[in-house]
Amino acid sequence: MIDARLITLRVFARCGTIGATAELTGYSPSAVSAQLRELQRVLGMQLLAKDGRGVRLTATGRFLVAGSDPLIAQWESLRAAAMEAGDQVQAHFGLGGFSSAAAHLLAPLAATLRSTHPLLEVQVLEAEPARCFDLLIAERIDLAVIVAMQSDTYGEDDPRFEQRVLLDDPLDVIIPGDHPLASRQTATLEELASEPWITEAAGSAYHSLFTAAFTAVGVTPRIAHEAVEWETHIAFVGAGLGVGLLPRLAPLHGAENVVRLRITGRAKPTRRIVAAVRRGSIASPLIQESLRILQVNANRILTARLEEDL
Amino acid sequence: MIDARLITLRVFARCGTIGATAELTGYSPSAVSAQLRELQRVLGMQLLAKDGRGVRLTATGRFLVAGSDPLIAQWESLRAAAMEAGDQVQAHFGLGGFSSAAAHLLAPLAATLRSTHPLLEVQVLEAEPARCFDLLIAERIDLAVIVAMQSDTYGEDDPRFEQRVLLDDPLDVIIPGDHPLASRQTATLEELASEPWITEAAGSAYHSLFTAAFTAVGVTPRIAHEAVEWETHIAFVGAGLGVGLLPRLAPLHGAENVVRLRITGRAKPTRRIVAAVRRGSIASPLIQESLRILQVNANRILTARLEEDL
DNA sequence: ATCGATCATGCACCTATTGTGCAGGGTAAT
DNA sequence: ATTACCCTGCACAATAGGTGCATGATCGAT
Numbered sequence: 001m002i003d004a005r006l007i008t009l010r011v012f013a014r015c016g017t018i019g020a021t022a023e024l025t026g027y028s029p030s031a032v033s034a035q036l037r038e039l040q041r042v043l044g045m046q047l048l049a050k051d052g053r054g055v056r057l058t059a060t061g062r063f064l065v066a067g068s069d070p071l072i073a074q075w076e077s078l079r080a081a082a083m084e085a086g087d088q089v090q091a092h093f094g095l096g097g098f099s100s101a102a103a104h105l106l107a108p109l110a111a112t113l114r115s116t117h118p119l120l121e122v123q124v125l126e127a128e129p130a131r132c133f134d135l136l137i138a139e140r141i142d143l144a145v146i147v148a149m150q151s152d153t154y155g156e157d158d159p160r161f162e163q164r165v166l167l168d169d170p171l172d173v174i175i176p177g178d179h180p181l182a183s184r185q186t187a188t189l190e191e192l193a194s195e196p197w198i199t200e201a202a203g204s205a206y207h208s209l210f211t212a213a214f215t216a217v218g219v220t221p222r223i224a225h226e227a228v229e230w231e232t233h234i235a236f237v238g239a240g241l242g243v244g245l246l247p248r249l250a251p252l253h254g255a256e257n258v259v260r261l262r263i264t265g266r267a268k269p270t271r272r273i274v275a276a277v278r279r280g281s282i283a284s285p286l287i288q289e290s291l292r293i294l295q296v297n298a299n300r301i302l303t304a305r306l307e308e309d310l
Numbered sequence: 311m312i313d314a315r316l317i318t319l320r321v322f323a324r325c326g327t328i329g330a331t332a333e334l335t336g337y338s339p340s341a342v343s344a345q346l347r348e349l350q351r352v353l354g355m356q357l358l359a360k361d362g363r364g365v366r367l368t369a370t371g372r373f374l375v376a377g378s379d380p381l382i383a384q385w386e387s388l389r390a391a392a393m394e395a396g397d398q399v400q401a402h403f404g405l406g407g408f409s410s411a412a413a414h415l416l417a418p419l420a421a422t423l424r425s426t427h428p429l430l431e432v433q434v435l436e437a438e439p440a441r442c443f444d445l446l447i448a449e450r451i452d453l454a455v456i457v458a459m460q461s462d463t464y465g466e467d468d469p470r471f472e473q474r475v476l477l478d479d480p481l482d483v484i485i486p487g488d489h490p491l492a493s494r495q496t497a498t499l500e501e502l503a504s505e506p507w508i509t510e511a512a513g514s515a516y517h518s519l520f521t522a523a524f525t526a527v528g529v530t531p532r533i534a535h536e537a538v539e540w541e542t543h544i545a546f547v548g549a550g551l552g553v554g555l556l557p558r559l560a561p562l563h564g565a566e567n568v569v570r571l572r573i574t575g576r577a578k579p580t581r582r583i584v585a586a587v588r589r590g591s592i593a594s595p596l597i598q599e600s601l602r603i604l605q606v607n608a609n610r611i612l613t614a615r616l617e618e619d620l
Numbered sequence: 621a622t623c624g625a626t627c628a629t630g631c632a633c634c635t636a637t638t639g640t641g642c643a644g645g646g647t648a649a650t
Numbered sequence: 651a652t653t654a655c656c657c658t659g660c661a662c663a664a665t666a667g668g669t670g671c672a673t674g675a676t677c678g679a680t
Contacts, residue, residue: 001353003311018628028669033629035667043311044400045392053627053676060396067388074384078377082355086370090354328657338640343658345638363647363656623680628673635668643660650653 001075005039006068008032009047011138013065017054024131025138069159069279076280084285089117093286094141095124096132100230100250102145105166105273108297109290120286136161136278143290147206148272162282164291167298168270170263171213171245174237177257188265189217196224196242198233206271210245213269234258247271249301273298311385315349316378318342319357321448323375327364334441335448379469379589386590394595399429403596404451406435406442412455412583414559415476418607419600430596446471446588453600457516458582472592474601477608478580480573481523484544485553487567498575499527506534506552508543516581520555523579544568557581559611583608 012021012032022029040047047061057065083090093113097106103126110122125141132144137160145166156163173187175195181187193214199221200206214221224242227233230250237244238257246252252260263269275294277287322331322342332339350357357371367375393400403423407416413436420432435451442454447470455476466473483497485505491497503524509531510516524531534552537543540560547554548567556562562570573579585604587597 001313001316003313006311017626019626029628030630030670031668037629038667041401043389043392043398045396045398050628050675055628058396060392060398063395064388064392067391071381071384071388074381078374078381079353081377082353082370082374085373086355086368088353088355088370091351327655329655339657340641340659341639347658348638360646360657365657621680624678626677627675629675630673631671633669635666637664637666637668639664640662641660644658646655646657648653648655650651 001079002068002072003039005035007137007139008035009039009061010065010068010072011134012036013057013062014134014137016056024134024140026140072278073159073280076278077283078280080281080284080287084283087285089119090286091119092121092123093143093290094135095122095143095145095290096127096135096141097124097145098126098128098132099147102126102147102273104249104251104301105145105294105297109293112293113286113290116289117286133161133276136276139278142277142281143287144276145294146274146276148274158279160279161276162279163274163276164282166273166275166291166294167302168272169247169249169302171209171247171269171271172260173243173263174234174246174252174258174260175243176237176240177259178240179243179259181261182259184261186264187261189214189263189267189269190219190265192243193217193219193221195222197221198225198227198236198242198244199223200228201226206245209269209271213245213267216267216269217265245269249273249298311389312378312382313349315345317447317449318345319349319371320375320378320382321444322346323367323372324444324447326366334444334450336450382588383469383590386588387593388590390591390594390597394593397595399427400594400596401429402431402433403453403600404433404435404445405453405455405600406437406445406451407455408436408438408442409457412436412457414561414611415455415583415604415607419603422603423596423600426599427596443471443586446586449588452587452591452594453597454586455604456584456586458584468589470589471586472589473584473586474592476583476585476601476604477612478582479557479559479612481519481555481557481579481581482570483553483573484547484556484562484568484570486547486550487569488550489553489569491571492569494571496574497571499524499573499577499579500529500575502553503527503529503531505532507531508535508537508546508552508554509533510538511536516555519579519581523555523577526577526579527575555579559583559608 008021008025011024012018015021015024018029018032022032025032036048045060045064046058047064048055049058095106095110097103106124110124113120113122125135127135129146132141132146135141136144173192175181181191199210225236227236230246233244233246234252234255236242238255246260252258275291281287318331318335321334325331325334328339328342332342335342346358355370355374356368357374358365359368405416405420407413416434420434423430423432435445437445439456442451442456445451446454483502485492491501509520535546537546540556543554543556544562544565546552548565556570562568585601591597
């Protein structure tokens with residue numbers, strides 16, 4: 001309901017380049033350029049200025065973008081209230097999420113919504129957390145399930161988003177089946193400090209979580225291998241290349257020669273899984289229902305995995 | 311910046327019929343019908359319901375319209391703040407007003423703005439007060455100069471408008487040059503109670519003002535003739551058909567056989583001239599400047615007429 | 621310095637949204 | 651019953667808004 005060109009401007013404010021804005025919004029760079037020019041024309045404001053080979057926001061542009069946050073929130077809020085008051089059903093619903101955990105939560109959510117709301121067109125986009133926030137701003141998605149990281153999570157008071165903690169997913173340790181500790185049910189990070197560790201590439205989403213867990217107990221792990229997918233982590237461990245961390249939500253599904261141990265002791269690393277929506281839209285019936293479904297599913301998976309693997 | 315279809319819905323909420331909405335917005339009835347249908351589709355809300363041979367808003371529709379008031383105000387406010395912060399100039403400015411008084415204020419305003427802002431495209435629409443408010447909602451105009459009437463004026467707390475009193479324009483009495491009181495400078499309404507009065511048609515904008523003036527002093531005037539334009543009033547008086555009221559801002563410009571007397575006594579009827587804008591837009595530099603110009607002009611005309619006619 | 625990479629923008633072209641005018645159908649008033 | 655009014659669907663037209671490619675401009679690397 002808010003002019004699409006203002007949304008585009010807001011996306012640009014985050015991306016900084018026309019090209020990235022185009023990629024995120026789904027338009028071509030020419031279209032974004034034309035949109036922003038048109039926006040300046042109708043508003044009679046100079047919002048962009050050339051800056052090297054790119055463009056940047058003027059002071060007026062930054063002012064407008066910052067001021068548009070409550071405007072968007074107000075619209076979302078109104079829309080949500082009207083939907084609830086009128087018991088209406090919306091036509092499209094965009095979901096975004098990152099990592100297998102999000103995928104395991106989003107897929108059932110989408111399936112449930114499809115069956116309970118046959119008319120609703122549900123679209124799921126897999127994207128990293130930071131990109132999920134961008135997609136929320138770009139209004140490509142309406143709800144994101146992400147793993148909260150200190151780096152790319154936004155404060156409770158961010159005027160653009162509202163977040164709800166879905167669950168704290170504990171990290172387990174996975175070790176080869178022939179490891180001395182394999183018969184144990186639990187282990188501490190200190191016990192495994194000297195092991196060769198399998199982690200993600202430095203700078204990736206989970207790497208900071210990994211290092212944070214070890215700095216909490218004051219040891220520096222030896223990083224032997226790097227893997228991106230949990231599948232790869234598990235395979236590496238199964239091949240005896242080292243040990244690794246695995247979120248409890250990530251399934252082991254009967255991998256050969258791999259044992260999952262719960263972590264005890266001073267540091268019990270967890271990853272926090274949160275749902276994020278555009279501020280104001282949290283009251284929307286569809287989002288409320290989604291949050292409920294997510295919560296139920298998350299808890300069920302969590303307890304099921306607890307019984308299954310340990 | 312707010313979707314045009316929502317604006318159309320808001321206009322419809324005031325008009326009640328598609329046809330009137332079309333007339334007010336400048337679209338064809340088909341276009342309005344299509345717009346509202348499209349709006350319902352994208353929002354997934356049922357906003358309209360058939361009602362006899364027309365349509366009416368559903369509860370959801372009324373809810374949405376009412377809730378959109380602060381949204382519009384917020385946008386106007388943001389826009390105004392950005393214009394001021396960025397020292398920007400807008401491209402289009404719509405003015406509306408009613409009656410010769412407004413015309414005498416609006417014309418100089420438009421002329422001044424045209425000279426000080428050569429790039430600004432100023433458009434003036436002459437319309438009755440009630441219609442001016444409609445035009446403000448329809449975003450056809452940005453500033454209206456109207457004569458405040460108890461019937462069609464809106465409270466200070468109306469979420470859609472903000473109003474500033476420009477001036478209180480006293481009503482004078484005009485009598486034929488050969489009238490016994492013609493040599494006087496002032497008169498009271500009581501003295502003229504038995505005269506044949508010339509007024510506007512019952513129900514018209516000024517008629518309520520006319521009756522209010524006389525009920526204040528407890529007499530019931532005899533209405534002899536009705537006229538719409540001030541010109542006609544003056545001509546009737548000049549022809550000796552009766553006496554009438556004339557706002558001080560309305561010029562006599564040397565009419566034959568007509569004398570203007572100030573009204574003294576208990577009841578000194580005035581018409582209040584106010585400027586109305588969409589709520590939030592009052593801080594806009596252009597509107598601030600316009601209000602200043604209006605104020606200066608109004609005061610100047612008022613004092614000039616005082617010296618000239620009496 | 622030269623070259624290549626990166627970005628934004630203008631242009632030609634195309635699509636599809638969105639407008640108009642008119643005909644039709646349903647409903648209230650005469 | 652007839653008339654008048656109001657909304658809507660349809661054929662058609664205008665135009666806003668999209669893409670893709672070529673161009674120009676700037677920065678970094680060779």
